Amino acid sequence: MEKLLSIWFASGMYNITFGQFFMIIVGLVLLYLAINKKFEPLLLVPIGFGGILANIPEAGMAFSAVENALHFARPEVVRDLAATLGATSFDPDQLKHIYYDSNASTHAAASLVAQDAGYSNGMLYNFYTIAVASGAAPLLIFMGVGAMTDFGPLLANPRTLFLGAAAQFGIFATVLGAVGLTSLGWMNFSIKEAAAIGIIGGADGPTAIYVSTMLAPHLLGAIAVSAYAYMALVPMVQPPIMRALTTQRERKIVMSQLRHVSKREKIFFPIVLMLLVAMLLPDAAPLLGMFCFGNLMRECGVVDRLSDTAQNALINIVTIFLGLSVGSKLSADKFLDLQTLGILVLGIVAFAVGTAAGVLMAKLMNQMMGGNAINPLIGSAGVSAVPMAARVSNKLGLEANSQNFLLMHAMGPNVAGVIGSAVAAGVMIKFVG
């Protein structure tokens, strides 16, 4: 009977909090969006499922050994942890916050105490620590993305890099928005948090995850979810803005065919980019370094087996761990917050502003080049969201003129946007990191 009761007291049904219940619903909604609506499923399926796992009551899969020890709160363990943390309180919740704020040495000591008491890190916590907190997973995914990226269209028309620059305005406008909301007293974001939120406007998953791991790890869940969700929403968010800012005549502009780009140019490009990063912005070196490395493996033609692995087995493995790890940050106590709402609102603003800035820059360039060289619709592709945004440009071009294939032209700003947001990430890590 005692055992029966103990199983009931340890069951999820008995212990579930409203927050956990709600977050499990959120996880199910993410799975629905990923599976039925095809919202970036490669990330949102693991994130959604990870979110459900993270919120299973009493399982503690997303928690560290210390958090698990404080959750079960056996008095002697709490006492030992309080001593290690140098705290006078014995309240588990307070101790948890003291633990969060303490430094690396204290973390290590507290972790040993919790392990001595028989608690261990949850599996998702381990995945998060190894894959994400170390920064490794986003960098490896960026390497794989580099190995999948063809810079041909960009090299054929390098001026499209300006479009990739302009669209990053969405990032910085959002930072300003976040601090503005804070100034108005509606929200409470630090400059680091504002920067991490802004990067959603980069429309680039691994960059967003990398930056928020560095600047605001507690917001990682909300930032990653909104980055991927809005990337999936690009076909809905961008078209009205693009139509509003362009005339029918502009949308009908047919761009001249792209020149042939030689193999050698493609080999040199990642090296040139890497050297420029090295000379100007070392803080972007990890992100763009791995990206250029992946691209060089792709183009150099002598390490095809490494390039294949980077594009397949390796990126898939890392994606599984990254997704589950990000999902682990969807635990109720970290996600259910007014801040998350602010992040969702600011994220969509970031996408909209970036899209507008890209289109306007394309209009400006078109004016400066005589009015018939650049279809402004390719400007929106500068936000990245590869290759979705380029497809949107193509679709609107076809709507205006059924012979107007913009896809290859839009791929230039599209990959430029990846570079642009990685540079923006470097600047933000440099200034507020």
Place this chain on the structure above:
Amino acid sequence: MEKLLSIWFASGMYNITFGQFFMIIVGLVLLYLAINKKFEPLLLVPIGFGGILANIPEAGMAFSAVENALHFARPEVVRDLAATLGATSFDPDQLKHIYYDSNASTHAAASLVAQDAGYSNGMLYNFYTIAVASGAAPLLIFMGVGAMTDFGPLLANPRTLFLGAAAQFGIFATVLGAVGLTSLGWMNFSIKEAAAIGIIGGADGPTAIYVSTMLAPHLLGAIAVSAYAYMALVPMVQPPIMRALTTQRERKIVMSQLRHVSKREKIFFPIVLMLLVAMLLPDAAPLLGMFCFGNLMRECGVVDRLSDTAQNALINIVTIFLGLSVGSKLSADKFLDLQTLGILVLGIVAFAVGTAAGVLMAKLMNQMMGGNAINPLIGSAGVSAVPMAARVSNKLGLEANSQNFLLMHAMGPNVAGVIGSAVAAGVMIKFVG
């Protein structure tokens, strides 16, 4: 000359103990069974080879830095380690046992002392720590198994889940057997050890490894080896039991064809299962969570590249490390023990009892449904040992009636057995963990 002598004194031939010699033979036997008899070769080849590597004298590949330091026993190092371990003895063997019994903080400190003295962890020890002790490898293999599992037959006939439940009786009967032998004074198993041994009856490798890592890591080698060996022996162990418990008429029962199962049902099933686990038994959440995640990746149809990787590159990589790690637990001092013999005997009992319970439950269900609905031969598949046990059911069905194809019908209880033993694992971790 001195050098020549030193090489001789450091050679394997000079140092080999009888135990190591015997365990190398055991490793060779495992390789023979795996290669010539096709006994679960994917696991037994790495386990057997790992067992040989672990028993190479003086190489210390399966030992931690501390164990290696105590093996070579330089006096000043022993003194430092004794101080760290808080021991008064300077006997290396005694210190080793004190080290085994000490807590995580002491382990960390002793490890640094041994490293300071120039000793390092053996490679297999590293693999074991990272892959197995953390729990990661069995969970990742379970994810891959989930991605390989088709729940269609089970969904077409969900009542076969009862067969998967009944067959778990083998697990608990074995636990009782183990404590019984201890009560009789013939063996000496703690309740944790008994539970870990019982799980052999689950006929599911990763579950057995996961549970014994949690409850009785020192028995891991023997438990994993007997789990995989008996899974390979299923075609020999089960048929006599199945024939003894069924009549010729029962074996001839032709089951009605399974209904079509829609894609959508297959997508929902892992989610339903996951939520049920979350509500009822959080301790089974890691195992069944990863299993359901793998299955969802398989069925959802939008992340095929992740599912492919989970079923191939990732599970293969993890299998290599898991096998070598388990093999590292075949070191003489841990394996050569009366306990191992007990485990081998109890393991086969577990399989036999589970088989019988499954068949009897199938007979009962058949009676309750009119006597012509369920062929009792599919009951034995409930022990899991996927897909071997289902093939055994099919084979005996064909023997009785050459038109009686039971394979798909037996796949239902077969995968139900996987779920059943994971639930049993959760219960045991909850109660005695």
Place this chain on the structure above:
Amino acid sequence: MEKLLSIWFASGMYNITFGQFFMIIVGLVLLYLAINKKFEPLLLVPIGFGGILANIPEAGMAFSAVENALHFARPEVVRDLAATLGATSFDPDQLKHIYYDSNASTHAAASLVAQDAGYSNGMLYNFYTIAVASGAAPLLIFMGVGAMTDFGPLLANPRTLFLGAAAQFGIFATVLGAVGLTSLGWMNFSIKEAAAIGIIGGADGPTAIYVSTMLAPHLLGAIAVSAYAYMALVPMVQPPIMRALTTQRERKIVMSQLRHVSKREKIFFPIVLMLLVAMLLPDAAPLLGMFCFGNLMRECGVVDRLSDTAQNALINIVTIFLGLSVGSKLSADKFLDLQTLGILVLGIVAFAVGTAAGVLMAKLMNQMMGGNAINPLIGSAGVSAVPMAARVSNKLGLEANSQNFLLMHAMGPNVAGVIGSAVAAGVMIKFVG
């Protein structure tokens, strides 16, 4: 304005040292050799690119948290680190050297202090620690190489193992050369460093990396680069030596066709080799153990999916990490040194001596067997550099006699050379490790 200045003061252009500039050039040269000259591109592309990343000023990608903290040298952090290191000096450079020389416990403590101050390990440093310093990456590559190696030609003619033994003379002659240069006062190599340099003559990348990780990690960059570069140069280095040491008549010797080797022999060979290693030289057990394990997976025929993964996904993933990690050791302060020049010179000597010793041994064996049994050209393949050296033997054979196909005959000594240098590695680790 302040911000503008700060970005300039933090830029690579402002901070680059001559050493870093030079090493970036070295990285570019390695990429050129790898891509245009096809110099072992699978390793030299990642090494070259890793070298560039490691030398990006201020990015600190190749440095530990402690090195990064000492680089930025905030006074309070330096003070704390000095206290942890037990140093009286506050000079960052001096502290760095004290840190390098300190033991594992001090390393762990200093690392926590640096992390407390907000510094973290560079990504390449993490890769190096996990993949290379642990010894895992070279061992896993050796496993993959084992899974790719066909011992058929060697088994058909086991006496070619003597050629693989003789060619290892290059290793030990180079050790003598290195200590000789030191005795003359021209260089300054310890016996450990000399041994690590000698192994370049083994013409086997993972063995060289494994040994230098063990004996002289600070020389890893130079040793790995010269090992792989000279392996690529085999078609230029070996032919003149081979021509000088053989007569036209000898080069024309047509060897009798190799006998058929049964599957069973191929399965037994890695086991026999493993047992011999276990009995005679446990220090070679990790290297040859993983090699034999890979080969057994290949030949046993029952674990093809593991063998495929070991030969593809796994070895490719590990190669990427290994290459970047080795590249991280091309940081200016570690590479630009007179020692590197000495290593480059000694490395080529090692290859030349090994080649000569192999050819001379083949001549000797040919004499002893009547003068018409062994074409001395296959002796040079004993240095390994699989399969390049065997191809060189074949090419020179065809030059002398257009019907003289030596490739299969040369594969015997070629793979024997792999075993030979792994044995030599074990001896050196045993004697000077």
Place this chain on the structure above:
Amino acid sequence: MDELLSEGLSLMVFGMGFVIVFLTLLVIATSAMSRIVMRFEPAPVPKAAAKAKTMSSNPADDAQLIAVMTAAIHKFRNDRKGQ
């Protein structure tokens, strides 16, 4: 000792009981789920099966296909020879 035995017994009773309860609930939940799904998606989709057939990479089929193709090529060659 006796205590150990009673622990083992209670583990057996509660463990086996829990397994049965859990799987019974799973039967109920699964059946309910299937019924709901089928209500919203009544007709089974024979298209999928048909499609699977044409795209079959069944080794047996392939062998047959190769046999047929080999024969076709053989005939073609003979035709050509005859010309």
Place this chain on the structure above:
Amino acid sequence: MDELLSEGLSLMVFGMGFVIVFLTLLVIATSAMSRIVMRFEPAPVPKAAAKAKTMSSNPADDAQLIAVMTAAIHKFRNDRKGQ
């Protein structure tokens, strides 16, 4: 609060400025690189494109190929029947 706003503003101005400067330099560097490369390798290589075409694994092409082959086999069988 005001300080935060000014931090945000300056991050915007400097950040956006830096992004533009960086990508402008990249345009210049890339254009220069392309010009140098093209000087050393003047004629574009139409071979590569041609080769790519023949080795095309375009699914549409494959479908056509399969259709043609199926027809070929069909004809072969009918021929055989007729014999």
Place this chain on the structure above:
Amino acid sequence: MDELLSEGLSLMVFGMGFVIVFLTLLVIATSAMSRIVMRFEPAPVPKAAAKAKTMSSNPADDAQLIAVMTAAIHKFRNDRKGQ
């Protein structure tokens, strides 16, 4: 210094000696193993080689096969046109 040199010398002598001894033993062990294996399995298995040939995925073979098939299809089309 002298000590270093003598260390190097002895490493050379013992190291090279050990390598030779080890590989000599390996020659002996391997030869013995082969002899034992061949005693139990006397006739070499030409089947395996034959089987390997038919299943060959040799690119050259494939190219030939494709060429033949292309020609077959071509002929088939011409046949059809002629009808």
